[in-house]
Amino acid sequence: MTHxxxxxxxxxxxxxxxxxxxxxxxxxxxxxxLTQLRAQILELIWQSHRxxxxxxxxxxxxxxxxxxxxxxxxxxxxxxxGMGLVHRIASLNAFVGCSQPSHNHNGCFLICEExxxxxxxxxxxxxxxxxxxxxxxxxxxxxTTLEIAGTCPACIxxxxxxxxxx
Amino acid sequence: MTHxxxxxxxxxxxxxxxxxxxxxxxxxxxxxxLTQLRAQILELIWQSHRxxxxxxxxxxxxxxxxxxxxxxxxxxxxxxxGMGLVHRIASLNAFVGCSQPSHNHNGCFLICEExxxxxxxxxxxxxxxxxxxxxxxxxxxxxTTLEIAGTCPACIxxxxxxxxxx
DNA sequence: GCAGGGGATGGTATAGTGTTGCGTAAATAG
DNA sequence: CTATTTACGCAACACTATACCATCCCCTGC
Numbered sequence: 001m002t003h004x005x006x007x008x009x010x011x012x013x014x015x016x017x018x019x020x021x022x023x024x025x026x027x028x029x030x031x032x033x034l035t036q037l038r039a040q041i042l043e044l045i046w047q048s049h050r051x052x053x054x055x056x057x058x059x060x061x062x063x064x065x066x067x068x069x070x071x072x073x074x075x076x077x078x079x080x081x082g083m084g085l086v087h088r089i090a091s092l093n094a095f096v097g098c099s100q101p102s103h104n105h106n107g108c109f110l111i112c113e114e115x116x117x118x119x120x121x122x123x124x125x126x127x128x129x130x131x132x133x134x135x136x137x138x139x140x141x142x143x144t145t146l147e148i149a150g151t152c153p154a155c156i157x158x159x160x161x162x163x164x165x166x
Numbered sequence: 167m168t169h170x171x172x173x174x175x176x177x178x179x180x181x182x183x184x185x186x187x188x189x190x191x192x193x194x195x196x197x198x199x200l201t202q203l204r205a206q207i208l209e210l211i212w213q214s215h216r217x218x219x220x221x222x223x224x225x226x227x228x229x230x231x232x233x234x235x236x237x238x239x240x241x242x243x244x245x246x247x248g249m250g251l252v253h254r255i256a257s258l259n260a261f262v263g264c265s266q267p268s269h270n271h272n273g274c275f276l277i278c279e280e281x282x283x284x285x286x287x288x289x290x291x292x293x294x295x296x297x298x299x300x301x302x303x304x305x306x307x308x309x310t311t312l313e314i315a316g317t318c319p320a321c322i323x324x325x326x327x328x329x330x331x332x
Numbered sequence: 333g334c335a336g337g338g339g340a341t342g343g344t345a346t347a348g349t350g351t352t353g354c355g356t357a358a359a360t361a362g
Numbered sequence: 363c364t365a366t367t368t369a370c371g372c373a374a375c376a377c378t379a380t381a382c383c384a385t386c387c388c389c390t391g392c
Contacts, residue, residue, distance in 0.1 A: 090256040091311045129295040138319030145313040153304030
Protein backbone atom coordinates (compact mmCIF):
# COMPACT_ATOMS: atom_id res chain seq x y z
CA MET A 1 0.00 0.00 0.00
CA THR A 2 1.05 3.61 -0.45
CA HIS A 3 1.33 5.91 2.49
CA UNK A 4 -0.26 9.31 2.64
CA UNK A 5 2.02 12.32 2.60
CA UNK A 6 1.98 13.84 6.06
CA UNK A 7 1.62 17.39 4.85
CA UNK A 8 -1.29 16.63 2.57
CA UNK A 9 -4.71 16.37 4.11
CA UNK A 10 -5.44 12.73 4.62
CA UNK A 11 -7.55 10.56 6.83
CA UNK A 12 -5.09 10.40 9.63
CA UNK A 13 -7.12 7.87 11.58
CA UNK A 14 -5.95 5.37 9.01
CA UNK A 15 -2.32 6.15 9.75
CA UNK A 16 -2.96 5.45 13.41
CA UNK A 17 -4.94 2.26 13.02
CA UNK A 18 -2.52 0.95 10.41
CA UNK A 19 0.43 1.69 12.65
CA UNK A 20 -1.19 0.05 15.66
CA UNK A 21 -2.20 -3.00 13.67
CA UNK A 22 1.26 -3.40 12.29
CA UNK A 23 2.77 -2.90 15.73
CA UNK A 24 0.60 -5.62 17.23
CA UNK A 25 1.50 -7.96 14.43
CA UNK A 26 5.22 -7.24 14.67
CA UNK A 27 5.31 -7.77 18.41
CA UNK A 28 3.36 -10.97 18.02
CA UNK A 29 5.89 -12.25 15.52
CA UNK A 30 8.83 -11.17 17.61
CA UNK A 31 7.37 -12.65 20.77
CA UNK A 32 7.44 -9.31 22.56
CA UNK A 33 4.60 -7.66 24.38
CA LEU A 34 2.86 -4.54 23.20
CA THR A 35 1.64 -3.63 26.66
CA GLN A 36 -0.98 -1.04 27.41
CA LEU A 37 1.65 1.59 28.17
CA ARG A 38 3.59 0.87 25.02
CA ALA A 39 0.47 0.99 22.90
CA GLN A 40 -0.57 4.20 24.58
CA ILE A 41 2.74 5.90 23.89
CA LEU A 42 2.92 4.61 20.34
CA GLU A 43 -0.55 5.95 19.72
CA LEU A 44 0.39 9.30 21.23
CA ILE A 45 3.32 9.55 18.86
CA TRP A 46 1.06 8.73 15.98
CA GLN A 47 -1.41 11.47 16.90
CA SER A 48 0.35 13.48 14.23
CA HIS A 49 3.27 13.37 11.86
CA ARG A 50 5.09 15.85 14.05
CA UNK A 51 7.84 14.50 16.26
CA UNK A 52 7.10 14.45 19.96
CA UNK A 53 9.66 15.06 22.68
CA UNK A 54 10.01 12.56 25.50
CA UNK A 55 8.85 15.15 27.99
CA UNK A 56 5.89 16.06 25.82
CA UNK A 57 4.87 12.44 25.97
CA UNK A 58 5.45 12.43 29.69
CA UNK A 59 3.21 15.44 30.18
CA UNK A 60 0.41 13.95 28.10
CA UNK A 61 0.64 10.66 29.97
CA UNK A 62 0.32 12.44 33.27
CA UNK A 63 -2.58 14.50 31.93
CA UNK A 64 -4.25 11.24 31.04
CA UNK A 65 -4.02 10.11 34.62
CA UNK A 66 -1.05 7.80 34.47
CA UNK A 67 1.72 8.43 36.95
CA UNK A 68 4.84 8.38 34.85
CA UNK A 69 8.40 9.54 35.33
CA UNK A 70 11.08 10.05 32.68
CA UNK A 71 12.49 6.50 32.86
CA UNK A 72 9.09 5.07 32.09
CA UNK A 73 8.91 7.07 28.91
CA UNK A 74 12.49 6.47 27.83
CA UNK A 75 12.28 2.75 28.49
CA UNK A 76 9.16 2.52 26.42
CA UNK A 77 10.69 4.57 23.66
CA UNK A 78 13.73 2.30 23.71
CA UNK A 79 11.45 -0.66 23.28
CA UNK A 80 9.54 0.94 20.44
CA UNK A 81 12.76 1.97 18.74
CA GLY A 82 14.13 -1.51 19.18
CA MET A 83 11.08 -2.89 17.43
CA GLY A 84 11.53 -0.33 14.69
CA LEU A 85 8.16 1.23 15.48
CA VAL A 86 9.43 4.72 16.14
CA HIS A 87 12.46 6.73 15.12
CA ARG A 88 14.40 9.25 17.09
CA ILE A 89 15.19 12.45 15.23
CA ALA A 90 18.59 13.42 16.60
CA SER A 91 18.48 16.98 15.37
CA LEU A 92 15.21 17.56 17.22
CA ASN A 93 15.57 15.30 20.25
CA ALA A 94 12.17 13.97 19.39
CA PHE A 95 10.40 10.86 18.24
CA VAL A 96 8.18 10.05 15.32
CA GLY A 97 6.32 6.96 14.24
CA CYS A 98 7.95 4.74 11.66
CA SER A 99 5.77 4.55 8.59
CA GLN A 100 7.06 1.17 7.47
CA PRO A 101 8.28 -0.71 10.51
CA SER A 102 8.68 -3.98 8.65
CA HIS A 103 11.14 -2.56 6.11
CA ASN A 104 12.78 0.75 5.76
CA HIS A 105 15.05 1.06 8.72
CA ASN A 106 17.65 3.78 8.77
CA GLY A 107 15.30 6.01 6.87
CA CYS A 108 15.74 9.51 5.61
CA PHE A 109 13.65 12.24 7.19
CA LEU A 110 12.34 15.39 5.58
CA ILE A 111 11.56 17.82 8.36
CA CYS A 112 9.44 20.85 7.55
CA GLU A 113 10.50 23.73 9.75
CA GLU A 114 7.19 25.52 9.23
CA UNK A 115 4.56 22.88 9.89
CA UNK A 116 6.90 20.49 11.74
CA UNK A 117 5.66 17.52 9.80
CA UNK A 118 8.16 14.82 9.07
CA UNK A 119 8.13 12.62 6.02
CA UNK A 120 10.12 9.43 6.05
CA UNK A 121 11.64 8.34 2.76
CA UNK A 122 13.16 5.03 1.84
CA UNK A 123 15.51 6.75 -0.58
CA UNK A 124 17.35 3.85 -2.09
CA UNK A 125 19.37 6.08 -4.36
CA UNK A 126 20.68 8.02 -1.38
CA UNK A 127 21.44 4.82 0.43
CA UNK A 128 23.37 3.56 -2.55
CA UNK A 129 25.37 6.76 -2.81
CA UNK A 130 26.23 6.54 0.88
CA UNK A 131 27.15 2.93 0.54
CA UNK A 132 29.43 3.74 -2.38
CA UNK A 133 31.21 6.57 -0.58
CA UNK A 134 31.68 4.71 2.67
CA UNK A 135 32.81 1.67 0.77
CA UNK A 136 35.45 3.75 -0.97
CA UNK A 137 36.67 4.83 2.44
CA UNK A 138 36.70 1.29 3.75
CA UNK A 139 34.25 2.38 6.42
CA UNK A 140 31.78 -0.15 7.81
CA UNK A 141 28.38 1.43 8.39
CA UNK A 142 26.28 0.48 11.37
CA UNK A 143 23.71 3.21 11.34
CA THR A 144 23.08 6.33 9.34
CA THR A 145 21.40 9.48 10.55
CA LEU A 146 19.98 11.45 7.67
CA GLU A 147 17.75 14.35 8.57
CA ILE A 148 16.92 17.08 6.13
CA ALA A 149 15.43 20.28 7.43
CA GLY A 150 13.67 22.68 5.13
CA THR A 151 10.23 23.52 3.82
CA CYS A 152 7.66 21.04 2.59
CA PRO A 153 5.74 21.66 -0.65
CA ALA A 154 2.52 22.46 1.18
CA CYS A 155 4.18 25.23 3.17
CA ILE A 156 6.02 26.54 0.13
CA UNK A 157 2.67 27.02 -1.60
CA UNK A 158 1.00 28.37 1.51
CA UNK A 159 3.66 31.03 1.90
CA UNK A 160 3.27 32.17 -1.65
CA UNK A 161 7.01 32.18 -1.96
CA UNK A 162 7.76 33.94 1.31
CA UNK A 163 10.55 31.49 1.87
CA UNK A 164 10.40 29.92 -1.51
CA UNK A 165 11.85 33.01 -3.14
CA UNK A 166 15.47 32.79 -2.22
CA MET B 167 45.93 20.28 -0.64
CA THR B 168 44.78 16.90 0.58
CA HIS B 169 43.78 16.34 4.15
CA UNK B 170 45.11 13.51 6.25
CA UNK B 171 42.70 10.78 7.26
CA UNK B 172 42.00 11.16 10.94
CA UNK B 173 42.38 7.50 11.74
CA UNK B 174 45.69 7.13 9.97
CA UNK B 175 48.79 8.26 11.78
CA UNK B 176 49.66 11.70 10.57
CA UNK B 177 51.44 14.75 11.80
CA UNK B 178 48.51 16.15 13.63
CA UNK B 179 50.28 19.39 14.45
CA UNK B 180 49.76 20.26 10.80
CA UNK B 181 46.02 19.82 11.12
CA UNK B 182 46.03 22.24 14.02
CA UNK B 183 48.23 24.90 12.51
CA UNK B 184 46.42 24.66 9.18
CA UNK B 185 43.08 25.01 10.91
CA UNK B 186 44.22 27.96 12.98
CA UNK B 187 45.76 29.70 9.99
CA UNK B 188 42.66 29.24 7.96
CA UNK B 189 40.51 30.43 10.85
CA UNK B 190 42.52 33.61 11.22
CA UNK B 191 42.30 34.25 7.54
CA UNK B 192 38.57 33.61 7.38
CA UNK B 193 37.84 35.91 10.30
CA UNK B 194 40.04 38.58 8.80
CA UNK B 195 38.07 38.38 5.57
CA UNK B 196 34.74 38.36 7.33
CA UNK B 197 35.71 41.24 9.58
CA UNK B 198 35.09 39.22 12.71
CA UNK B 199 37.48 38.74 15.61
CA LEU B 200 39.18 35.48 16.41
CA THR B 201 39.70 36.43 20.03
CA GLN B 202 41.95 34.63 22.45
CA LEU B 203 39.06 32.62 23.86
CA ARG B 204 37.77 31.67 20.46
CA ALA B 205 41.21 30.63 19.29
CA GLN B 206 41.74 28.67 22.48
CA ILE B 207 38.51 26.74 22.09
CA LEU B 208 39.06 26.14 18.40
CA GLU B 209 42.49 24.78 19.18
CA LEU B 210 41.08 22.56 21.92
CA ILE B 211 38.62 21.10 19.48
CA TRP B 212 41.44 20.49 17.05
CA GLN B 213 43.51 18.64 19.62
CA SER B 214 42.14 15.51 18.01
CA HIS B 215 39.70 14.35 15.39
CA ARG B 216 37.38 13.19 18.11
CA UNK B 217 34.34 15.33 18.80
CA UNK B 218 34.41 17.22 22.06
CA UNK B 219 31.36 17.94 24.19
CA UNK B 220 30.68 21.48 25.31
CA UNK B 221 31.22 20.46 28.91
CA UNK B 222 34.47 18.73 28.05
CA UNK B 223 35.66 22.01 26.63
CA UNK B 224 34.41 23.79 29.70
CA UNK B 225 36.35 21.46 31.98
CA UNK B 226 39.57 21.86 30.02
CA UNK B 227 39.21 25.64 29.99
CA UNK B 228 38.82 25.69 33.73
CA UNK B 229 41.79 23.36 34.12
CA UNK B 230 43.77 25.80 32.08
CA UNK B 231 43.00 28.53 34.56
CA UNK B 232 40.23 30.34 32.76
CA UNK B 233 37.04 30.78 34.69
CA UNK B 234 34.32 29.82 32.29
CA UNK B 235 30.66 28.94 32.57
CA UNK B 236 28.48 27.10 30.05
CA UNK B 237 27.22 30.20 28.25
CA UNK B 238 30.77 31.26 27.51
CA UNK B 239 31.47 27.98 25.78
CA UNK B 240 28.19 27.83 23.89
CA UNK B 241 28.52 31.41 22.72
CA UNK B 242 31.95 30.72 21.42
CA UNK B 243 30.84 27.52 19.75
CA UNK B 244 27.98 29.41 18.13
CA UNK B 245 30.45 31.86 16.73
CA UNK B 246 32.77 29.17 15.45
CA UNK B 247 29.85 27.33 13.89
CA GLY B 248 28.63 30.52 12.31
CA MET B 249 32.05 30.98 10.74
CA GLY B 250 31.95 27.39 9.55
CA LEU B 251 35.01 26.53 11.61
CA VAL B 252 33.41 23.76 13.63
CA HIS B 253 30.50 21.40 13.15
CA ARG B 254 28.08 20.08 15.69
CA ILE B 255 27.43 16.36 15.52
CA ALA B 256 23.79 16.06 16.49
CA SER B 257 23.91 12.36 17.22
CA LEU B 258 26.73 12.90 19.72
CA ASN B 259 25.97 16.35 21.10
CA ALA B 260 29.57 17.20 20.38
CA PHE B 261 31.71 19.39 18.20
CA VAL B 262 34.50 18.77 15.70
CA GLY B 263 36.71 21.05 13.68
CA CYS B 264 35.69 21.61 10.09
CA SER B 265 38.40 20.35 7.82
CA GLN B 266 37.55 22.67 4.97
CA PRO B 267 35.90 25.75 6.41
CA SER B 268 36.04 27.67 3.16
CA HIS B 269 33.98 25.12 1.22
CA ASN B 270 32.22 21.99 2.23
CA HIS B 271 29.42 23.09 4.45
CA ASN B 272 26.71 20.61 5.30
CA GLY B 273 29.27 17.84 5.25
CA CYS B 274 28.89 14.17 5.80
CA PHE B 275 30.47 12.64 8.87
CA LEU B 276 31.86 9.16 9.31
CA ILE B 277 31.96 8.45 13.01
CA CYS B 278 34.01 5.50 14.21
CA GLU B 279 32.39 4.02 17.29
CA GLU B 280 35.62 2.37 18.36
CA UNK B 281 38.25 5.09 18.14
CA UNK B 282 35.73 7.97 18.09
CA UNK B 283 37.51 9.65 15.22
CA UNK B 284 35.34 11.53 12.79
CA UNK B 285 36.08 11.95 9.13
CA UNK B 286 34.31 14.67 7.20
CA UNK B 287 33.51 13.93 3.58
CA UNK B 288 32.40 16.31 0.89
CA UNK B 289 30.41 13.52 -0.78
CA UNK B 290 29.05 15.25 -3.83
CA UNK B 291 27.42 12.09 -5.08
CA UNK B 292 25.44 11.80 -1.85
CA UNK B 293 24.51 15.42 -2.02
CA UNK B 294 23.28 14.96 -5.56
CA UNK B 295 21.21 11.94 -4.61
CA UNK B 296 19.65 13.89 -1.75
CA UNK B 297 18.97 16.81 -3.99
CA UNK B 298 17.28 14.56 -6.52
CA UNK B 299 15.06 12.86 -3.95
CA UNK B 300 14.04 16.05 -2.20
CA UNK B 301 13.44 17.70 -5.54
CA UNK B 302 11.10 14.87 -6.50
CA UNK B 303 9.17 15.54 -3.29
CA UNK B 304 9.05 19.26 -3.92
CA UNK B 305 10.87 19.77 -0.65
CA UNK B 306 13.13 22.79 -0.24
CA UNK B 307 16.28 21.90 1.68
CA UNK B 308 17.81 24.30 4.14
CA UNK B 309 20.21 22.06 5.97
CA THR B 310 21.09 18.39 5.94
CA THR B 311 22.36 16.34 8.84
CA LEU B 312 24.20 13.28 7.67
CA GLU B 313 26.05 11.31 10.30
CA ILE B 314 27.17 7.77 9.71
CA ALA B 315 28.20 5.68 12.68
CA GLY B 316 30.24 2.54 12.24
CA THR B 317 33.80 1.31 12.18
CA CYS B 318 36.71 2.96 10.44
CA PRO B 319 39.16 0.90 8.36
CA ALA B 320 41.91 1.22 10.93
CA CYS B 321 39.73 -0.27 13.66
CA ILE B 322 38.43 -2.98 11.36
CA UNK B 323 42.00 -4.12 10.79
CA UNK B 324 42.99 -3.68 14.41
CA UNK B 325 40.13 -5.89 15.55
CA UNK B 326 41.06 -8.62 13.15
CA UNK B 327 37.43 -8.86 12.19
CA UNK B 328 35.98 -8.84 15.69
CA UNK B 329 33.30 -6.54 14.43
CA UNK B 330 34.16 -6.85 10.82
CA UNK B 331 32.84 -10.39 10.71
CA UNK B 332 29.12 -9.83 10.68
C1' DG C 333 44.25 61.09 25.75
C1' DC C 334 39.22 60.42 26.27
C1' DA C 335 34.21 59.69 26.03
C1' DG C 336 30.93 56.75 23.69
C1' DG C 337 29.23 52.56 21.66
C1' DG C 338 29.15 47.88 20.36
C1' DG C 339 30.92 43.47 20.57
C1' DA C 340 32.87 39.97 23.77
C1' DT C 341 33.07 37.80 28.20
C1' DG C 342 31.87 36.64 33.27
C1' DG C 343 28.40 34.74 36.10
C1' DT C 344 23.87 33.06 38.13
C1' DA C 345 20.05 30.71 37.51
C1' DT C 346 17.16 27.71 35.17
C1' DA C 347 15.21 24.97 31.40
C1' DG C 348 15.40 20.83 28.73
C1' DT C 349 17.03 16.06 27.82
C1' DG C 350 18.50 11.56 29.29
C1' DT C 351 20.32 7.85 32.77
C1' DT C 352 21.22 4.91 37.00
C1' DG C 353 19.64 2.16 40.41
C1' DC C 354 16.45 -0.09 43.04
C1' DG C 355 12.13 -1.88 44.56
C1' DT C 356 7.58 -3.64 43.31
C1' DA C 357 4.07 -5.60 40.41
C1' DA C 358 2.44 -8.26 36.76
C1' DA C 359 2.82 -11.91 33.45
C1' DT C 360 4.57 -16.25 31.98
C1' DA C 361 6.82 -20.78 32.81
C1' DG C 362 7.55 -24.89 35.42
C1' DC D 363 1.47 -22.22 43.43
C1' DT D 364 6.12 -21.06 43.38
C1' DA D 365 9.95 -19.44 40.55
C1' DT D 366 11.57 -16.65 36.96
C1' DT D 367 11.33 -13.21 33.82
C1' DT D 368 9.64 -8.94 32.22
C1' DA D 369 7.59 -4.51 32.87
C1' DC D 370 6.60 -0.54 35.59
C1' DG D 371 6.92 3.16 39.50
C1' DC D 372 9.90 6.21 41.67
C1' DA D 373 13.78 9.04 43.51
C1' DA D 374 17.81 10.92 42.48
C1' DC D 375 21.06 12.48 39.46
C1' DA D 376 23.92 13.58 35.10
C1' DC D 377 24.30 15.85 30.94
C1' DT D 378 23.10 19.49 27.48
C1' DA D 379 21.64 24.07 26.53
C1' DT D 380 19.60 28.79 27.15
C1' DA D 381 17.86 33.38 29.37
C1' DC D 382 19.29 37.11 31.49
C1' DC D 383 22.10 40.69 33.50
C1' DA D 384 26.51 42.80 34.56
C1' DT D 385 31.07 43.93 33.23
C1' DC D 386 34.84 44.48 30.40
C1' DC D 387 37.45 45.51 26.42
C1' DC D 388 38.44 47.34 22.09
C1' DC D 389 37.72 50.36 18.45
C1' DT D 390 36.18 54.73 16.69
C1' DG D 391 35.81 59.52 16.47
C1' DC D 392 36.86 63.51 18.66
